[in-house]
Amino acid sequence: MDAGYAVRPGFLPPYRATRYHLREYGVRRPQNARELFNLRHSSLRVTVERAFGALKNRFRILDNKPFHPYRTQLKLVLACCIIHNWILRFGQDEVIPLESEWVANPPNNAGPHDTSTDNQTWAAKRDEWAQQMWELRNGVH
Amino acid sequence: MLARVPARHRAAFMGRKHTTTQNVLAAVDFDLRFTYVLDGWEGSAHDARILSSALERNDGLIVPPGISLW
Numbered sequence: 001m002d003a004g005y006a007v008r009p010g011f012l013p014p015y016r017a018t019r020y021h022l023r024e025y026g027v028r029r030p031q032n033a034r035e036l037f038n039l040r041h042s043s044l045r046v047t048v049e050r051a052f053g054a055l056k057n058r059f060r061i062l063d064n065k066p067f068h069p070y071r072t073q074l075k076l077v078l079a080c081c082i083i084h085n086w087i088l089r090f091g092q093d094e095v096i097p098l099e100s101e102w103v104a105n106p107p108n109n110a111g112p113h114d115t116s117t118d119n120q121t122w123a124a125k126r127d128e129w130a131q132q133m134w135e136l137r138n139g140v141h
Numbered sequence: 142m143l144a145r146v147p148a149r150h151r152a153a154f155m156g157r158k159h160t161t162t163q164n165v166l167a168a169v170d171f172d173l174r175f176t177y178v179l180d181g182w183e184g185s186a187h188d189a190r191i192l193s194s195a196l197e198r199n200d201g202l203i204v205p206p207g208i209s210l211w
Contacts, residue, residue: 005188008192010204010210045211065145070146073163077178085175088173
């Protein structure tokens, strides 16, 4: 999820209007709980990006302008996802991009925002977890 | 994802890109396996609308208790 989504039960987008892409250590360290949360959120999002990257590397048909009827185009996407899963479970993978080499997509702060309001219970959970992360990282108990 | 659609649907499938696209919403586990995929929404559809649709469908995305999607 990117910052274009509202918080819903079970869905935690990053904080809006908060720095997102930084390194945990180095010059631009996270300065507060929200920035740390966004940083770690980004490292999870990379998993999704790599999965899509692998899918398109593996099945070049998905990376080209299709020529099948639309309904078939949809089936092709699902079929490729299923075969991708099968290969990862039973086969030998050759296309998964390395996590260490993957450059995260830029954050989508400019995109259209979810018009629904944040679910307050889950927004509070996000705050609580962000605060816990921050305290653990700083050795505060 | 690039899409080819009949001319009468072209406008809806023109999203942020300069060509026709469809949206693919997916949930992925830590082994990079797809655990839920909803494709077919036109390129101009907003992410939040697609997620709503995924949650409302009979064969939709179910988040198990105790799990959060990020």
